[in-house]
Amino acid sequence: MEWVNAIVQGVLIGGLYALFAAGLSLIFGVMRLVNIAHGDMVVAAAYLALVIVQMTGLHPLASVLLVVPLMAVLGYFMQRFLLNPTIGKDFLSPLLVTFGISIILQNGLLVLFTADSRRLAAGSIETASIQLVSGLSLGVLPLLMFMASVLIIFGMELVFFRTRLGRAFRATSDDPEMAQLMNLDRNDVFGMAMALSAAVVAIAGIFLAIRANFDPASGPARLIFGFEAVIIGGLGNLWGTLAGGVVLGIAQAIGAQISPGWQILAGHLVFFLVLGLKPRGLFPRMD
Amino acid sequence: MPEPILSLTGLRAGYGDFQALFGIDLDVEPGETLALIGANGAGKTTLLRAVTGLVGCAPEMVAFDGRPIGGMRPDRIAALGVAMVPEGRRLFRSLSVEENLLIGGERARKGEWTLERIYDLFPILREKRRNPATALSGGQQQMVAIGRALMANPRLILFDEISLGLAPVVIRDIYAAVPAIIASGVAAILVEQDVSRALGVAQRFVCMQEGRVSLAGRPGDHDRAAITAAYFGMAR
Numbered sequence: 001m002e003w004v005n006a007i008v009q010g011v012l013i014g015g016l017y018a019l020f021a022a023g024l025s026l027i028f029g030v031m032r033l034v035n036i037a038h039g040d041m042v043v044a045a046a047y048l049a050l051v052i053v054q055m056t057g058l059h060p061l062a063s064v065l066l067v068v069p070l071m072a073v074l075g076y077f078m079q080r081f082l083l084n085p086t087i088g089k090d091f092l093s094p095l096l097v098t099f100g101i102s103i104i105l106q107n108g109l110l111v112l113f114t115a116d117s118r119r120l121a122a123g124s125i126e127t128a129s130i131q132l133v134s135g136l137s138l139g140v141l142p143l144l145m146f147m148a149s150v151l152i153i154f155g156m157e158l159v160f161f162r163t164r165l166g167r168a169f170r171a172t173s174d175d176p177e178m179a180q181l182m183n184l185d186r187n188d189v190f191g192m193a194m195a196l197s198a199a200v201v202a203i204a205g206i207f208l209a210i211r212a213n214f215d216p217a218s219g220p221a222r223l224i225f226g227f228e229a230v231i232i233g234g235l236g237n238l239w240g241t242l243a244g245g246v247v248l249g250i251a252q253a254i255g256a257q258i259s260p261g262w263q264i265l266a267g268h269l270v271f272f273l274v275l276g277l278k279p280r281g282l283f284p285r286m287d
Numbered sequence: 288m289p290e291p292i293l294s295l296t297g298l299r300a301g302y303g304d305f306q307a308l309f310g311i312d313l314d315v316e317p318g319e320t321l322a323l324i325g326a327n328g329a330g331k332t333t334l335l336r337a338v339t340g341l342v343g344c345a346p347e348m349v350a351f352d353g354r355p356i357g358g359m360r361p362d363r364i365a366a367l368g369v370a371m372v373p374e375g376r377r378l379f380r381s382l383s384v385e386e387n388l389l390i391g392g393e394r395a396r397k398g399e400w401t402l403e404r405i406y407d408l409f410p411i412l413r414e415k416r417r418n419p420a421t422a423l424s425g426g427q428q429q430m431v432a433i434g435r436a437l438m439a440n441p442r443l444i445l446f447d448e449i450s451l452g453l454a455p456v457v458i459r460d461i462y463a464a465v466p467a468i469i470a471s472g473v474a475a476i477l478v479e480q481d482v483s484r485a486l487g488v489a490q491r492f493v494c495m496q497e498g499r500v501s502l503a504g505r506p507g508d509h510d511r512a513a514i515t516a517a518y519f520g521m522a523r
Contacts, residue, residue: 167382167389170379171382174380175379178379179379179390180340180360180362180365181361181362181370182362182390182391182435182439183362183365183366183393183394184362184390184393186362
């Protein structure tokens with residue numbers, strides 16, 4: 001039962017990893033940009049939620065209402081003013097800019113909040129649980145977060161495949177030059193993609209802040225988990241990304257069950273295994 | 288003489304150090320079809336790319352409706368009413384046939400071309416509208432590319448090698464649609480390898496050679512020998 005429990009917890013944390021990964025996957029899909037600052041954006045969103053909760057007294061989960069639009073707007077302007085001017089010539093320049101943003105975010109957060117690790121207390125819901133059978137219970141909060149992650153990924157799929165904005169995303173991804181001839185303002189399409197990515201990042205940041213301790217240097221590890229989930233799941237497939245997150249979560253949980261020191265390593269090993277056996281991921285959609 | 292819809296004045300353009308166009312002058316009247324002919328590497332595609340903003344040039348070198356547009360952003364030029372059917376079709380492969388058409392109508396000008404009109408022009412596309420665009424045959428894909436350009440209700444449409452790589456019977460089907468397109472009042476530049484086909488539908492032609500205009504006029508003005516000479520550069 002201990003092992004079943006570990007796997008169930010792994011599945012639930014996998015939802016969070018999928019959230020880290022979904023925004024990353026969107027940005028890569030639409031503009032072929034690897035956003036090195038993605039993990040730091042998650043952590044910045046966590047701090048933003050912390051400040052908002054402290055200032056307004058809102059419940060951490062309710063802070064979504066403020067953090068999501070704020071992050072989306074910040075993401076849009078970050079894309080328009082920092083990244084768009086470098087996009088299109090070669091792939092290295094925008095990559096370096098995101099690397100710079102990553103460093104600035106980490107050090108900015110350090111100045112503002114010190115290196116102390118923080119946590120967002122969500123009250124009694126944190127300890128609530130549902131007993132499935134004796135010896136196996138599910139935390140209400142992790143379960144809610146997992147369901148929210150599935151819903152968000154479902155929502156992103158809808159946006160991508162059923163809306164005008166999603167059509168513009170896919171067209172730009174297929175052939176950026178032709179997309180411009182379709183009267184699409186590339187700068188705006190990219191801005192909207194980053195805004196959507198940042199909105200998902202905001203939710204991921206709040207969930208991270210409630211589930212775990214975080215500090216200004218927590219970003220890069222979230223970026224790695226996000227990357228691994230994207231690659232395991234296969235590029236261009238958000239449901240695959242969810243599966244990738246779950247695989248990573250289970251691997252880490254099983255690793256932790258063997259020995260606490262194996263938790264992170266087991267995740268990386270499974271990632272390498274998938275990369276070695278199926279380099280295009282488990283459910284690839286994009287070439 | 289009506290005001291030309293497109294006017295190129297001393298157009299020079301190229302890619303990096305490579306110059307492809309050396310001072311092109313030409314006008315397209317509203318509603319007119321101009322055939323642009325010339326051998327491979329004559330600069331026809333570069334000319335179209337300069338008109339659509341995909342290749343930079345000085346503002347006054349390209350005037351659309353009397354307004355300098357050279358070097359403007361491609362999406363802004365598209366918004367003025369310039370649409371292109373590119374060489375090789377370049378359909379969006381993750382979009383269905385219908386989505387390809389709809390995205391052509393993104394922020395479109397008002398006009399007669401609607402999804403229904405495109406389906407009337409190319410009935411096969413109605414049947415295949417849910418298919419991925421790239422699952423269609425070459426000729427059907429070309430129909431989608433033409434429909435996608437028409438959806439913008441453009442004032443000027445640029446056809447780049449629409450018969451390239453297609454079977455003769457398919458080319459005939461595609462060209463059967465051209466009169467309906469021209470009748471809608473849109474001006475067109477038709478870049479075509481098949482010279483007699485191009486001269487058959489155009490009111491005027493311009494022949495290019497090594498980035499310069501080598502001959503221009505009405506199809507009846509010059510005999511085949513003169514056109515061939517201008518095409519291959521044997522006149523000098």
